[in-house]
Amino acid sequence: MKICKQIDEYIAFVRSDEAVVCKEQLLLCDFVEKVFAEEDVYVDEKQLERYLGLQKHFPYKLLPWEQFCFALHNCVYRRDGQLRFPVLVILVGRGAGKNGYLAFEDFALMTPINGVKYYHIDMFATSEDQAKATFEDIYNILEDKKDYFKNYFKWNLECITNINTGSKLKYHTRAPGTKDGGRPGKVDFDEYHAYENYKLIEVATGGLGKKQFPRRTIITTQGDVRDGPLDQLIDTCLEILKGELPDNGTLPFICWLDDPEEVHTEKMWNKANPSLRFFPNLLYEMKLEYVDYKRDPVTHTAFMTKRMNRPPGETQYCVTDWNNLVKATRELPDLKGYSCVAGIDFSKTDDFVVAGLLFKVGDQRYWLHHTWVCTKSRDLPRIRYPLKEAEEAGVLTMVNDVEISPKLIVEWLKEMAKLYIIEGVVMDNFRQTLFRDELKKIGFSYEKKNLKLIRPSDVMKVAPVIGYVLSKELIAWGTCPIMRWYVWNVKAVTDKKGNVDYQKIEPRSRKTDGAMAWVAAMTWEDIIKQRPVTGRRRINTVC
Structure with missing residues (x-):
């Protein structure tokens, strides 16, 4: 079955002998192909090509897994014109570049290619530094080429606005207090693992649906909060991938170790981080961290939690080697x-x-x-x-x-x-x-x-x-x-x-x-x- 280049190539890779991926990636490929085989959906390839053309403004190109997610989340439509996958969940190991992906996606959706005026985007996180991480990525790109972008954007340290569409990008750690904040076209959640309850999440998403093509993008690693929104979201995603629950427009992109013991085999780290094969410096850093983790797993639990997306839960170790x-x-x-x-x-x-x-x-x-x-x-x-x-x-x-x-x-x-x-x-x-x-x-x-x-x-x-x-x-x-x-x-x-x-x-x-x-x-x-x-x-x- 042929869908489009970006989707087909990633599916082919996941199923190849070369790939080292978790079973959820294989289930995702089956899920996507089933949707295209059984439903009346299509990829707007011209729109996708125009979106990807915006990469010329960025200091990096989207990796294959990012192009796969971008195409499905932003350019796949039902015959009634609605988005097929308006909710994207990305759970990948630390260092995979999820903020870079989000920066490109939000930049692209603010442009006329999206076709929606005043398509405001609200970015949320539990800390200010995390909330503005992606915002600052886009801000710095505009600053680096300010002579060019001044004809297309207005920006300061609080808001980025596309002049042609009027679309605004803002970041928040609490519910926005402006009218625009109550009518977003898209809501982002960064490091979803840090949320302990749904209070802010419900307020943030309450205004969706007032603009055409409402979207949500959730990017996160695993964290230390248990039985919170992330654990419940993961349970839902797994049920979707297994065909036990209707997807309701959710695209679950999950990368983690299949078994915690795989942490001791370096090539298995690719299961948790789909970008690792492209980032040799990241691999080198993870090797150093692994040495510390092996010597002292109690102090260095973040290696399992955030690098491998397998939080240890309640575990027992000797205090040290x-x-x-x-x-x-x-x-x-x-x-x-x-x-x-x-x-x-x-x-x-x-x-x-x-x-x-x-x-x-x-x-x-x-x-x-x-x-x-x-x-x-x-x-x-x-x-x-x-x-x-x-x-x-x-x-x-x-x-x-x-x-x-x-x-x-x-x-x-x-x-x-x-x-x-x-x-x-x-x-x-x-x-x-x-x-x-x-x-x-x-x-x-x-x-x-x-x-x-x-x-x-x-x-x-x-x-x-x-x-x-x-x-x-x-x-x-x-x-x-x-x-x-x-x-x-x-x-x-x-x-x-x-x-x-x-x-x-x-x-x-x-x-x-x-x-x-x-x-x-x-x-x-x-x-x-x-x-x-x-x-x-x-x-x-x-x-």
Whole structure:
């Protein structure tokens, strides 16, 4: 079946042995051919040719997949003269050039080739920078050839107007307040994934239908908002492609990995990004990002979410690669007189308690720690780590008592304060009552603002920094491998909104107290002075 050059060539490519495409692209080709086989529709090839002639004004040409979308969305009509595909949905990986496509499409539809006077276009996004991204692409093209375009367009940083048609292009992050804004010919949504509800979407599209050939174009990657408008739109698109739902004029162009595991095979990245084979610089950048993702998938979830269009959902990973933990197990420098912040963590005082001091020198962090283990802990028979070695290394104390007294940890902090400047103490909000009175005796209290009680939200905020510090070898915690054991016992759980929480892999035989004490200190590292502190008493925090 022959339709037109731009459509036929892309369909032929998708079905060729050369193509690496997701199954939704194959379904799309079947869907388009079915429409032309069973319905009375046609391509206005003269109009399409005139539209594509406008590429001479742009610093780039539309790629095959873009010409395919443009032809179907803008130049395919039913016999009654109405557009067959007035709604275009483009879900492609970051870097594919979707804003470039939208810039050309909106520029073209403002010209007399469209044949509609006052065909206003409203562009929407949830942030101003994103809303004006495509607008500025067109603005810059006009500015670069202002002597030529001044006869055809008027423009400023808020509105672009075609002189012949009176069509206006504007960008918005909220509902437009002008009469023109209520009568658009076309509405664009950029980065649809960021919308959490339909409030603005419904207002933005409410004025469509007052002008001939009403259109919507939605361009987006995947994002972190779940069960919102994008997820529902994708479900609808998939039902359309599978023939389970009438399309109602929607053209779904979806590109993503068929299976998340395909991320580890470079050629499969083309499934998510139909432009990748044309952009070698983009491929090079993605290779660099993949290395970071592989080493630290928790911090670099955007690679899966936005490059591959496969958000991880709720996933569990080790906090970092084992090799990063090995590299962190190295000797500490002499930090006498340096500023630091203390972190404390424990599950129960009849088990493990860990305290440590976090130093920051430039970008490098150092963690000086100590562990107390209750000999009455019921979990000791389960623990395979050689605690005796840590005790011999001087970083662990066995406490032969029914529990570990907070006084032992506070006494350790008091001794450390003779060597280092402890700016503050951080610990879990839910466990601070046991330590509060003892810490107050040596000068740390919530009232003095040098005791921080962390909440889960604090950990979520610092998780990307922790991943970065580990992957870039910016942390050292001494030569005893017990910290390596603590951190390896932690799993980083990413929820459907992209928030990270640190949890125990196994609560009884794999302790995490040392890791969580370090994480606690990391949430307050901004109070650390990054140089030796002179002229101050080292026990300045002690009463």
